[in-house]
Amino acid sequence: MKGRDLQKGITDLLTLHQWRWTHFQSVLATGRDGKARWRTPLSGTKGFPDIIAVRGDEALAIEVKGDGDKVRPEQQEWLDALNAAGIRTLVATPANWRSGYVDGMLRRKRYAHDQ
Numbered sequence: 001m002k003g004r005d006l007q008k009g010i011t012d013l014l015t016l017h018q019w020r021w022t023h024f025q026s027v028l029a030t031g032r033d034g035k036a037r038w039r040t041p042l043s044g045t046k047g048f049p050d051i052i053a054v055r056g057d058e059a060l061a062i063e064v065k066g067d068g069d070k071v072r073p074e075q076q077e078w079l080d081a082l083n084a085a086g087i088r089t090l091v092a093t094p095a096n097w098r099s100g101y102v103d104g105m106l107r108r109k110r111y112a113h114d115q
Helices: 003-016 072-084 094-098 101-107
Strands: 020-025 025-028 036-039 051-055 058-064 089-094
Touching: 003 020, 003 051, 003 058, 003 089, 003 094, 003 101, 025 072, 025 089, 058 072, 072 089, 094 101
Parallel strands: 058 089
Antiparallel strands: 020 051, 025 036, 051 058
């Protein structure tokens, strides 16, 4: 499963489960060396999660990874920082999509032991 297909499924579920969400769209850009690379036109520290969602008093940051993709160190640093700030994070993969884990995370309400 490609990341973009997984992301579409996630954003559909976010809408279904009444989350407000945003995604910063990456674009294919040609660098000075002539090579095409995916870029997200944001400023700041690299690695910000793909999707930010809010529902009531809970917030969730989601990093989407398709088959064969891995979380890069700068992405993990963001996820760790957001967790430390009390924002739940989720690395969504095709495996945890198929298992129902992603749906469960988006469906449930925050529990007292979640931090």
